[in-house]
Amino acid sequence: xxxxxxxxxxxxxxxxxxxxxxxxxxxxxxxxxxxxxxxxxxxxxxxxxxxxxxxxxxxxxxxxxxxxxxxxxxxxxxxxxxxxxxxxxxxxxxxxxxxxxxxxxxxxxxxxxxxxxxxxxxxxxxxxxxxxxxxxxxxxxxxxxxxxxxxxxxxxxxxxxxxxxxxxxxxxxxxxxxxxxxxxxxxxxxxxxxxxxxxxxxxxxxxxxxxxxxxxxxxxxxxxxxxxxxxxxxxxxxx
Numbered sequence: 001x002x003x004x005x006x007x008x009x010x011x012x013x014x015x016x017x018x019x020x021x022x023x024x025x026x027x028x029x030x031x032x033x034x035x036x037x038x039x040x041x042x043x044x045x046x047x048x049x050x051x052x053x054x055x056x057x058x059x060x061x062x063x064x065x066x067x068x069x070x071x072x073x074x075x076x077x078x079x080x081x082x083x084x085x086x087x088x089x090x091x092x093x094x095x096x097x098x099x100x101x102x103x104x105x106x107x108x109x110x111x112x113x114x115x116x117x118x119x120x121x122x123x124x125x126x127x128x129x130x131x132x133x134x135x136x137x138x139x140x141x142x143x144x145x146x147x148x149x150x151x152x153x154x155x156x157x158x159x160x161x162x163x164x165x166x167x168x169x170x171x172x173x174x175x176x177x178x179x180x181x182x183x184x185x186x187x188x189x190x191x192x193x194x195x196x197x198x199x200x201x202x203x204x205x206x207x208x209x210x211x212x213x214x215x216x217x218x219x220x221x222x223x224x225x226x227x228x229x230x231x232x233x234x235x236x237x238x239x
Contacts, residue, residue: 001097001099001113001116001117001118001173001184001186002113002116002173002174002175002183002184002186003041003067003069003072003153003171003172003173003174003186004118004123004171004172004173004186004188005099005116005118005173006063006064006067006072006171007064007126007148007171007188008085008088008089008097008099008126009063009072009075009076009079009085009099010060010063010064010075010144010147011088011126011130011135011136011144012079012084012085012088012089013056013060013075013078013079014060014136014140014143014144015088015135015136016079017056017140018136018137018140022056022078023056024055024056024057024060025055025056025057026055026056027053027054027055027056028053028054028055028056028059028074028078029051029052029053030044030048030051030052030053030054030059030070030074031051032049032050032051034051034070034073034074034077035049035051035070036069036070036073036103036104036107037104037107039107040069040070040103040104040106040107041066041067041068041069042068042069042070042071043062043066043068044062044066044068044070044071045070054074056078059071059074059075060075060147061147063075064144064147064148064151064171065147065150065151065152066151066153067151067153067171067172069103069104069107070103072102072103073102073103073104076102082099082100082101082102085099086098086099086100092126092129092135094122094125094126094129095122096117096118096119096121096122097117097118097119097122097123097126098115098116098117098118099116100112100115100116101113101115101116110175110176110178110183113175113183113184114183118202118204120202120203120204121202123188123202124188124200124201124202127188127189127190127200127201127202128200130144130145130190131145131190131198131200145169145190146169148169148170148171148189148190149167149168149169151170151171151172153172153174154170154171154172154187154189156216156220157170157172157187157203157216157219157220157223158170158187158189158191158201158203158219158220158223159189159220159223160216160217160219160220160223161220161221161223161224162191162223162224162227163227166191166192166227167191167192168189168190168191168192169189169190170187170188170189170190171187171188171189172186172187173185173186173187174186177212180209181207181208181209182205182207182208182209182210182212182215183206183207184204184205184206185204185205185208185212185215185216185219186202186203186204186205187202187203187219188200188201188202188203189201189202189223191223191227193227193230193231194231197230199226199230201223201226203219203222203223205218205219
């Protein structure tokens with residue numbers, strides 16, 4: 001999954017808020033040791049190298065909008081570890097999504113990323129239930145989808161070749177490239193058609209030797225072709 005896994009982490013955190021065990025406005029102390037290494041993406045670390053105090057809602061937004069690895073790891077700490085995200089996934093009965101490691105652990109061992117996995121079908125199931133309001137209350141559903149609409153990390157992926165102004169709520173995931181192999185180039189999204197219908201889509205490109213441009217263009221082309229098929233459905237009774 002790479003950073004796509006921040007979506008189930010955020011869902012588990014918001015669910016804990018709804019249970020009353022956490023509060024969006026509670027202040028979370030972020031220590032220097034909570035910040036991931038420079039090799040990882042973390043605007044929070046770059047701006048606050050000594051850490052600081054942050055509302056839980058701010059950390060959630062950073063994890064989704066900025067795909068901030070330090071914020072995501074702090075959320076896992078507040079939850080009680082990755083096992084709590086797996087417990088939440090089991091509770092929802094969404095199968096084949098598994099969160100195992102922190103971002104810090106993934107930076108220490110790049111092979112570990114293969115354990116933090118999801119099938120595209122499972123991610124589409126998660127997105128569908130999120131959009132239908134089956135995972136969170138209406139307020140938190142709107143909050144999370146709003147953050148996903150704000151994210152700028154996937155402008156060259158699912159969003160890239162859709163009509164201007166298309167509403168897309170997405171979460172990307174990207175690995176590094178080692179010896180010409182890129183383990184993960186991902187984007188998952190809820191796309192809104194002009195007539196208000198929604199499409200859940202998950203595209204994972206795994207262990208590719210293609211260039212970044214080819215990988216991202218493939219994701220954009222897939223999304224564009226699906227849009228062409230479904231944005232203007234054929235009249236009833238035709239194929």
